[in-house]
Amino acid sequence: MIERIDTKKRMSRILKHNGVAYLCGQVGEGATVAEQTRDCLSRVDSLLEKAGSDRKHILQAIVWLADMSDFAEMNEVWDAWVPDGFAPARACGEAKLARDVLKVEIIVTAAVNQSDLPEAHK
Structure with missing residues (x-):
């Protein structure tokens, strides 16, 4: 089963499938x-929670x-955010991002907490 959350014409903010x-x-x-x-990572946190997952x-x-000259600055924030x-x-x-003012975009895939899965998929 595929579950789409916050779906618009162009995309879904979250898609869940097979855990x-x-x-x-x-x-x-x-x-x-x-x-x-x-x-950005705060937004990821919110979406993960909505999806039944976390960091x-x-x-x-x-x-x-x-x-790429911003790599070290981004990593400093990233490293503080990811739990030890x-x-x-990660890659x-x-x-070139969608708007000139954007400096970073992050795409995340996460396991969903097993309690959120239908019994047939556990």
């Missing part, structure tokens, strides 16, 4: 990459930076 939650790419507000990363259940994260011992598989690359 995995796929989040749409998240961006944040702020003047610096650190500010945008903090805001400790992230399987994979894909980070897009508008400029729960680092997901980071440089990309």
Whole structure:
């Protein structure tokens, strides 16, 4: 069964299937990459909660930076956000983002808490 949450014409903010939650790419507000990363990760937290998951259940994260020279600044925020011992598989690359003011976009895939699954999928 596929469950779509906050679905619009173009995309769903969350898609759940077989115990995995796929989040749409998240961006944040702020003047610096650190500010945008903090805001972005706060949005990820909210979506994970809505999906029945949390930071400790992230399987994979894909980070897009508008400029790889911001890598260390983004990582400082990221490292403080990820719980010790729960680092997901992660990739980071440089990309032209949807708007010129955006400096970072993060895409997350996470395991859903098993209690949220239908009995047939546990």
